[in-house]
Amino acid sequence: MVRPLVVGVDGSDASFLALDWAVDEAARHALPLRLVYASRWERYEDTALGLSLKRPAGEVLADNIVGAAVERANLRNADVNVSTQVLGDDPESVLLRESDHVSAVIVGSRGRGAFTGLLLGSVGLAVAGRAHCPVIVVRGDKAGLAGTHERVLLGVGDSAKGSEAVRFAFQEAAARGCALDAVRAWRCPAHESTDHPLLPGDPERYHEGRASAVLDEALEETAGEFPTVRVRRVTVEGPAHKVLLQRSAAADLLVIGAHRRDSHLGLQLGRVAHTALHHAECPVAVVPQPA
Structure with missing residues (x-):
């Protein structure tokens, strides 16, 4: 069964940028695209209007937004199979079910209702932190949105071996025909010195070597399945969230894994993913990984 891509639309400029990106993504992967508009408009319509011959204003708004979105999608790529869904529920709940x-x-x-000072809308944050499939938040500068860097950036965490995030990053790089930068950040604790009893030699070289080993282990299994993808393995000293933010300026997509525990009902985003969603200079894919 082919699973479609879903893009949330609400009439905002940000959602139309996400729609453009989603159309291109659907074309790359030969997947159908479903446009979803969700709102609690029916709760707030005046009862008298509901009993009159006039259509509720919220329903008219939904039809107009979805109609404009379909037209925009068809103009961008008429070959993509586009369907629509309008639901009377809050967007967060709808997208999480999807x-x-x-x-x-x-x-x-x-989103259309986001406060001016917010860097990421509440719906995007909630869905990225709780969804059971990859969530892509479309953000960044024109070059990153247009895909002109021809580079996918993967942040490799402590337990990335065989992870869904690694596989997702390879799939994206293969579909785009571009390079994959796999980055592992490392730190040398300040209290470790050259005379540390458990660390013979240079502690910095020790930690860098460990980072390189983690990187190789994380990529080994999946790299063989994608022989055409050019992989650049990079170990960098520094905090992971800062390293990835800096490198996102030269990437078309940043891929980060996020652990999911069924018993945990709140947001499940680590510091790296949370920071990237708010500040990255390219679209960010948060890929869930069962704990």
Whole structure:
């Protein structure tokens, strides 16, 4: 069964940018695209209007937004199979339900109702932190949105061996025909010195070597399945969230894994993913990984 991509649309500029990106993504992977508009508009319509011959204003707004989105998608790529869904529920709940049976959920960095000072809308943050499928938050500068860097950036964490994030990053690089930068950040604790009893030699070289070993182990299994993908293994000293933010300026997509525990009901985003969703200079894919 082919699982479609889903993109949330709400009429905002950010959601239309996400729609453009989603159309291109659907074309790359030969997947159908479903446009989803969700709102609690029916709760707030005046009862008198509901009993009159006039259509509720919220329903008219939904139809207009979805109609404009379909037209925009068809103009961008008429070969992509586009369908629509309008639901009377809050967007967060709808997109989280969708995440159970789609390939990925794509959202804009800000919603129509987001406060001016927010760097990421509440819906995007909630969906990225709780969804059961990859969630791509479309953000960044024009070069990153246009895919002109021809580079996918993968942040490799402590337990990335065989992870869904690694596989997702390889799939994206293969579909785009571009390079994959796999980055592992490392730190040398200040209290470790050259005379540390458990660390013979240079502690910095020890930690860098460990980072390189983790990187090789994380990529080994999946790299063989994607022989055409050019992989650049990079170990960098520094905090992971800062390292990836800096490198996101030269990437078309940043891929980060996030552990999911069914018993945990709140947001499940580590510091790296949370920071990237708010500040990265390219679209960010958060890929869930069962704990």
